[in-house]
Amino acid sequence: MLTKRIIPCLDIKDNRVVKGIKFLGLRDAGDPVEVARIYEEQLADELVFLDITASYENRKTLVNLVEEIAQNIFMPFTVGGGIRDSNDIRELLNAGADKVSINTQAVKCPDLITESSRKFGSQCIVVAIDAKKENDGWQVYINGGRTPVDLNAVEWAKKANELGAGEILLTSMDYDGTKDGYDLELTKNVVEAVSIPVIASGGAGKLEHFYDCFSQTGASACLAASLFHYQEYTIKQVKDFLKGKGVSVRQ
Numbered sequence: 001m002l003t004k005r006i007i008p009c010l011d012i013k014d015n016r017v018v019k020g021i022k023f024l025g026l027r028d029a030g031d032p033v034e035v036a037r038i039y040e041e042q043l044a045d046e047l048v049f050l051d052i053t054a055s056y057e058n059r060k061t062l063v064n065l066v067e068e069i070a071q072n073i074f075m076p077f078t079v080g081g082g083i084r085d086s087n088d089i090r091e092l093l094n095a096g097a098d099k100v101s102i103n104t105q106a107v108k109c110p111d112l113i114t115e116s117s118r119k120f121g122s123q124c125i126v127v128a129i130d131a132k133k134e135n136d137g138w139q140v141y142i143n144g145g146r147t148p149v150d151l152n153a154v155e156w157a158k159k160a161n162e163l164g165a166g167e168i169l170l171t172s173m174d175y176d177g178t179k180d181g182y183d184l185e186l187t188k189n190v191v192e193a194v195s196i197p198v199i200a201s202g203g204a205g206k207l208e209h210f211y212d213c214f215s216q217t218g219a220s221a222c223l224a225a226s227l228f229h230y231q232e233y234t235i236k237q238v239k240d241f242l243k244g245k246g247v248s249v250r251q
Contacts, residue, residue: 003248004214005045005221006238007199008228010035012051012081015065017229030229033068039228040073042235045250047073048169048199048223050101050128051081052144063095070096078169080128086116093120101169103128104142107149107156110163117164126199127160128169129153131186138186145173154189161194168194169223172202177226179205187217199223207233207241214247 010017010032017030032049039047049069051062066079079092080101089100106113106127117125130145131138131153138153157168170190172183180203187200197220200213204224213222227233239249 002220003250004219004242005199006210006235006242006249007046007048007221007223008039008044008235009048009050009201009223009225010069011225012049012062012065013053015062018052032065033072035229036069037072039235040075043251044075044235045221046076046078048078048101049080049097051079053081057082063091066092066097067095078126080126080169085112086119089116089120089124093124099124099126099167101126101128103130106160106165107140107142107151110159113160113163113165117166122164122166125165126167126169127157127165128171129157129160129190130171130173132173133186138189141173153186154193157190157198158193161196165196167197167199167220169199170201171223175203176201178203179227181205181209182213182217182219182222184212184216187213187219191218197221207238210238210242211245211247214242215245 012032017032017035036047070077076098078099078101079097083089083100083102084105092100130141132141140149140151140153140156142149172186175183182200182203191198199221200219201223204227210222213219242249
């Protein structure tokens, strides 16, 4: 059985780690390099860095900051925000990222998924999907959750898989920052629609939420931010709880 991954996430704005609720009301959560070092010490399985205003502000992600973080950690490192073409991807991989996360530009130019997976390997290409419940399905949002597009999240995940994505980073905008638990229905639907790993994001607030997500959706990884940033739980506490429940995790 493949081990399940626990992944902290650094949402970056103005060179600081921030966290909000449902993508709004951002508050400061520390220096990115220092926070990354803490997660390295806690033996996180991976680290995700998302420059959450880069696409909206029509600029590249913060390459110098990516380099500095990469020099301080040894775990796999995924970077997203403001990626426009394969040159941007190359720059981030050269700066120390192991994978890149594409959201807005993947929607605007789906061929980028295929092109980049061929150039760099599909294992490097993560398609991030920000989704909000709409009627009987979930609508995709781009530009850091600011702009709705005419795409169904489950169908878009399936398409991204077909185009060559190596992984899906799925964030429920409805559950983000609420600490009410992951959107199990959304996550399960996406997991069942694709053949690649799915990272569930949005809503972690209790140890049980991680177990519920793994046991009820088939997600490969759970991503969390605020409950780690504000030291409500450590990575080890989550893993120990999951191990006690029979979930295979890396120690």
